[in-house]
Amino acid sequence: MEIAAPAKKEVLARSDLDTPELRTDACEKAAVRYSLHNLMSYPWVRRRVENDDLILIGWYYDLRSGEIANVEEINSSMLSGSKG
Numbered sequence: 001m002e003i004a005a006p007a008k009k010e011v012l013a014r015s016d017l018d019t020p021e022l023r024t025d026a027c028e029k030a031a032v033r034y035s036l037h038n039l040m041s042y043p044w045v046r047r048r049v050e051n052d053d054l055i056l057i058g059w060y061y062d063l064r065s066g067e068i069a070n071v072e073e074i075n076s077s078m079l080s081g082s083k084g
Contacts, residue, residue: 003038007031025062032058032071040074052076 007030017023036058039045048054058071 003034004031007034021064029060029069029071032060036072036074046079049074050076050079 004027007027010030011017011023011027014026017026036056039056040049045054045056049056052075056074058073060069060071061067062069
């Protein structure tokens with residue numbers, strides 16, 4: 001669960017999350033974002049995203065409400081400034 005450590009640090013630094021539920025939800029969503037960016041550290045994943053062969057989408061399922069939310073999407077258009 002080391003990958004979630006930056007998410008926890010990010011959330012604990014925020015002053016707008018005043019309940020444990022808000023902090024937990026924010027941490028879970030941040031962990032999804034960090035996981036997506038971690039996937040981009042794999043060359044074969046990055047290459048496929050850059051070539052429009054793959055889009056990474058991070059979804060979050062809220063057990064309390066039963067709602068599903070798109071947390072983040074990584075696609076080639078987001079990377080256009082970073083292409084070599």
